[in-house]
Amino acid sequence: MKNREDKALEAFIQTAQESSSEIPENVLLEIYQIEKNYQYSDESDRGVAIREIEKVLDKYIGSL
Amino acid sequence: MEKDATTIGLTKENHSMLKKFDEENIFNEMKDGYRFAIAYSLSKGAIPGKVSGGKTTIFNVGSIDENQEISSAILALSPQIEVPVYVYAERLAEAGMTELVKIYRQNNRLNLSEIIEETS
Amino acid sequence: MMKFLKLNLKNFMPFYGDGHEIKFPTDEYKNILLVHGYNTYGKTSLLRSLRWALYGHVSDKFDREISYLDLLNRTSAKEGNYKFEVVLDFQANDSVYKITRNVSSKESISNPLNNNDFMHQSWFKKDGTVLTDEEAEHEINLIAPEPVSRFFLFDGELLKEYEHLLEEDSEVGKKVKESIEQILGVPSLSNGRNDTSTLSKKYRAKQNKELKKTNVSDISGQIEELDKTIEIHEKEILDTKALITRSQSRIDLIAENINNIEEKSKIADEITEIQGEIREIKSSIKDLDNKRLEATSSAWKLLLKPKLLKIQKESLTNIKNIVKQFEKVGELNKEISLLSNLELHDQSCEICNTKSPNIDANTLVNKKNIIQEELNRIGISPDYLDFSKINSNQEIIDSLLNSNEERTLKSLDDEIDNKSVQLVKKESDEITLRSDLGDEATVKEITDEYQKMGGLKESIVNLETNIQTEKSSITTCEKQIKLLEDLIKESEEAKDSPTTKYVSILSELNDIFSNSIDRLRDELKKEVEQKASEAFSKLIHRKIYDGLKINNNYGLQILNQEGDEVPMKSSGAEQIVALSLIDALSRTGRDSGPVVMDTPFGRLDDVHREKIVEYLPESASQLMLFVHKGETNDEMLEKMASQIGSQYKIDLQDDEINSLIRKMN
Numbered sequence: 001m002k003n004r005e006d007k008a009l010e011a012f013i014q015t016a017q018e019s020s021s022e023i024p025e026n027v028l029l030e031i032y033q034i035e036k037n038y039q040y041s042d043e044s045d046r047g048v049a050i051r052e053i054e055k056v057l058d059k060y061i062g063s064l
Numbered sequence: 065m066e067k068d069a070t071t072i073g074l075t076k077e078n079h080s081m082l083k084k085f086d087e088e089n090i091f092n093e094m095k096d097g098y099r100f101a102i103a104y105s106l107s108k109g110a111i112p113g114k115v116s117g118g119k120t121t122i123f124n125v126g127s128i129d130e131n132q133e134i135s136s137a138i139l140a141l142s143p144q145i146e147v148p149v150y151v152y153a154e155r156l157a158e159a160g161m162t163e164l165v166k167i168y169r170q171n172n173r174l175n176l177s178e179i180i181e182e183t184s
Numbered sequence: 185m186m187k188f189l190k191l192n193l194k195n196f197m198p199f200y201g202d203g204h205e206i207k208f209p210t211d212e213y214k215n216i217l218l219v220h221g222y223n224t225y226g227k228t229s230l231l232r233s234l235r236w237a238l239y240g241h242v243s244d245k246f247d248r249e250i251s252y253l254d255l256l257n258r259t260s261a262k263e264g265n266y267k268f269e270v271v272l273d274f275q276a277n278d279s280v281y282k283i284t285r286n287v288s289s290k291e292s293i294s295n296p297l298n299n300n301d302f303m304h305q306s307w308f309k310k311d312g313t314v315l316t317d318e319e320a321e322h323e324i325n326l327i328a329p330e331p332v333s334r335f336f337l338f339d340g341e342l343l344k345e346y347e348h349l350l351e352e353d354s355e356v357g358k359k360v361k362e363s364i365e366q367i368l369g370v371p372s373l374s375n376g377r378n379d380t381s382t383l384s385k386k387y388r389a390k391q392n393k394e395l396k397k398t399n400v401s402d403i404s405g406q407i408e409e410l411d412k413t414i415e416i417h418e419k420e421i422l423d424t425k426a427l428i429t430r431s432q433s434r435i436d437l438i439a440e441n442i443n444n445i446e447e448k449s450k451i452a453d454e455i456t457e458i459q460g461e462i463r464e465i466k467s468s469i470k471d472l473d474n475k476r477l478e479a480t481s482s483a484w485k486l487l488l489k490p491k492l493l494k495i496q497k498e499s500l501t502n503i504k505n506i507v508k509q510f511e512k513v514g515e516l517n518k519e520i521s522l523l524s525n526l527e528l529h530d531q532s533c534e535i536c537n538t539k540s541p542n543i544d545a546n547t548l549v550n551k552k553n554i555i556q557e558e559l560n561r562i563g564i565s566p567d568y569l570d571f572s573k574i575n576s577n578q579e580i581i582d583s584l585l586n587s588n589e590e591r592t593l594k595s596l597d598d599e600i601d602n603k604s605v606q607l608v609k610k611e612s613d614e615i616t617l618r619s620d621l622g623d624e625a626t627v628k629e630i631t632d633e634y635q636k637m638g639g640l641k642e643s644i645v646n647l648e649t650n651i652q653t654e655k656s657s658i659t660t661c662e663k664q665i666k667l668l669e670d671l672i673k674e675s676e677e678a679k680d681s682p683t684t685k686y687v688s689i690l691s692e693l694n695d696i697f698s699n700s701i702d703r704l705r706d707e708l709k710k711e712v713e714q715k716a717s718e719a720f721s722k723l724i725h726r727k728i729y730d731g732l733k734i735n736n737n738y739g740l741q742i743l744n745q746e747g748d749e750v751p752m753k754s755s756g757a758e759q760i761v762a763l764s765l766i767d768a769l770s771r772t773g774r775d776s777g778p779v780v781m782d783t784p785f786g787r788l789d790d791v792h793r794e795k796i797v798e799y800l801p802e803s804a805s806q807l808m809l810f811v812h813k814g815e816t817n818d819e820m821l822e823k824m825a826s827q828i829g830s831q832y833k834i835d836l837q838d839d840e841i842n843s844l845i846r847k848m849n
Contacts, residue, residue, distance in 0.1 A: 008370040008704055015700040021692050039371035050379050061685050092477040103484035136580040141491055177594040180486045
């Protein structure tokens with residue numbers, strides 16, 4: 001049986017596909033994984049997650 | 065034999081205690097207390113002598129003994145008396161009251177059913 | 185799959201001392217744990233210990249956090265021992281976990297008064313390895329997330345809250361909606377939405393700076409203004425939420441106050457009742473006193489009764505003797521008469537003419553003399569002479585002994601004593617109730633409080649509407665920002681700028697996260713509805729009901745077999761609805777795990793209780809039922825017997841104040 005996390009990821013990827021997003025799936029997965037790792041950090045700790053997302057975007061945008 | 069009494073009573077102190085018993089609702093009336101004192105003496109088999117000291121008259125014998133039950137009881141239980149029955153009754157009452165007052169002072173109360181049980 | 189293994193308590197709530205242990209059944213089939221206990225013995229405290237072990241805090245029925253002082257056993261506190269501890273062992277996902285939490289007063293504090301005076305320490309071990317606090321929190325939220333916990337650590341006394349689930353827009357409906365959305369929100373997606381939103385703002389601000397001196401500066405300026413507007417709306421939402429929280433706290437206080445007033449009203453009613461009883465007893469005593477007084481008139485007779493009885497007995501004997509004497513006299517007289525006749529009639533009987541045997545005259549005279557002497561002797565006997573006196577005395581004694589009084593003095597005295605004792609007790613009860621009452625409650629007070637509460641609830645509704653308005657405004661702003669961003673994206677000045685790329689990609693990411701939340705919510709809502717329906721159809725006895733439906737506003741509707749909504753509620757159905765939803769939520773929000781239900785049966789009839797006991801062990805890895813005597817009967821226990829893994833009983837300790845846990849065989 002799928003657990004909540006699998007369902008959340010599935011919903012995320014399906015939504016991305018339906019939105020015709022040009023963001024590659026590996027980037028989406030990387031960002032999702034960051035959010036999964038920091039899902040229980042409270043507001044004061046979000047900075048760490050945000051910086052990691054920025055790094056992923058830096059890498060992606062840098063490759064364009 | 066001498067002439068029988070037509071009035072009966074108690075010594076001053078016992079009279080005031082009888083009043084107290086009545087005030088405290090131990091007896092319905094003072095008469096009931098007086099009869100109870102007589103009966104108490106009889107039940108103990110007392111043979112009281114003449115009462116010394118001044119006494120106060122409280123009752124007519126007729127009001128104490130309307131149906132002559134008291135005199136009958138005295139005569140039934142003390143057939144040997146040599147004085148008239150109401151003269152004897154007065155002596156019994158005095159002796160009985162003295163004892164009841166002792167009990168009252170000792171226990172701070174006079175519980176009639178306890179006293180009745182003791183004599184049964 | 186999660187399973188509890190062992191729970192140990194030390195000085196936690198009513199459980200004074202240590203050695204309070206429960207071992208949970210781990211068998212796949214014998215997976216029911218029954219804990220018996222009377223009300224107030226500590227069943228709810230057990231439930232709270234589990235919650236406290238898992239999450240480090242626990243609330244009362246008003247959702248207020250219970251302080252350490254209130255979690256600490258009172259006897260222990262009185263003894264100056266301000267330490268309590270809970271240890272919970274469980275397994276999940278092939279690992280074994282141990283949570284140890286203890287609280288003790290800080291060293292410098294001899295008499296702790298609030299949580300700040302205490303130290304809370306916890307250790308979380310996974311397969312023997314100690315985890316950090318963050319790792320521990322992560323594990324717990326994967327295995328037994330707190331938002332879902334109200335559905336698997338379930339206090340049956342709150343079940344009545346869920347009975348309003350059938351009403352749309354009910355308070356409980358809202359709570360359920362919040363719980364569902366918390367479960368369904370899934371933090372990774374909702375955090376993703378928030379984080380990308382934060383990043384978007386950052387890059388838009390950067391973009392705005394870059395584009396200030398370009399042809400699209402107006403557009404970027406507008407975006408900046410819209411961002412500021414959004415900030416204002418967001419702040420407004422935060423402030424409004426704070427107001428709502430404060431209003432809700434006031435409502436809770438008022439609810440508590442109403443509860444107290446209603447309690448006081450009940451006490452006032454009890455006092456009135458007791459006063460009535462006191463009046464009755466006093467009247468009865470007065471009546472008995474009067475009868476007793478009347479009885480004292482003949483009390484003197486009772487004193488003489490023993491002696492009179494003795495005399496009566498002697499008298500009767502005397503009378504018998506006298507009667508015998510009379511008879512004897514009669515006989516003797518008859519003999520003399522016969523003898524006289526013989527003398528006179530020449531030895532022939534006058535009556536029958538029979539010749540009498542030869543008896544000489546002297547013998548006759550002698551016999552006559554003997555008999556006469558005997559007669560004389562009897563004639564002068566005192567008894568004989570006094571017969572009439574004795575007889576009359578006997579009559580007097582009989583009359584003295586013949587008492588007409590209805591009741592003896594003794595029985596009246598006894599009854600007066602009994603009534604007096606009752607009176608003292610009732611008066612003492614009245615005093616106790618009066619001290620509990622404090623200031624007397626009035627109907628007006630209750631009405632006033634309800635009005636205040638109503639006012640606050642109305643204001644909360646208005647505030648929530650405001651929040652929706654603010655959110656709508658934010659959405660409008662965001663849409664406008666998107667349009668403007670698209671314009672900037674296409675502009676010559678901005679299209680190749682890296683910042684523009686960040687803005688665009690972050691906007692896409694934000695949309696993906698937001699829409700995936702909606703998608704997931706819909707899927708999980710369907711799943712909850714399906715599971716709740718399945719549970720409902722297994723639990724409900726009447727087969728005209730087919731399932732449940734969650735409507736748009738998170739109210740629940742019962743469906744019949746044709747799929748139509750059933751407008752009428754049946755008694756007990758509300759509880760079944762609630763339990764069905766609770767079961768579904770506990771299974772949707774997490775993998776299969778234990779379910780703990782404290783007094784789950786409420787007002788359910790035996791049929792439904794049996795159905796619950798049949799169904800729940802299958803839907804949970806373990807089922808813990810905390811029950812009091814009235815909730816189970818021998819028949820139900822017999823039916824469950826094959827599935828019961830262990831049974832415990834909560835009893836009182838010798839001091840009759842604290843509780844202990846005892847394993848039953």
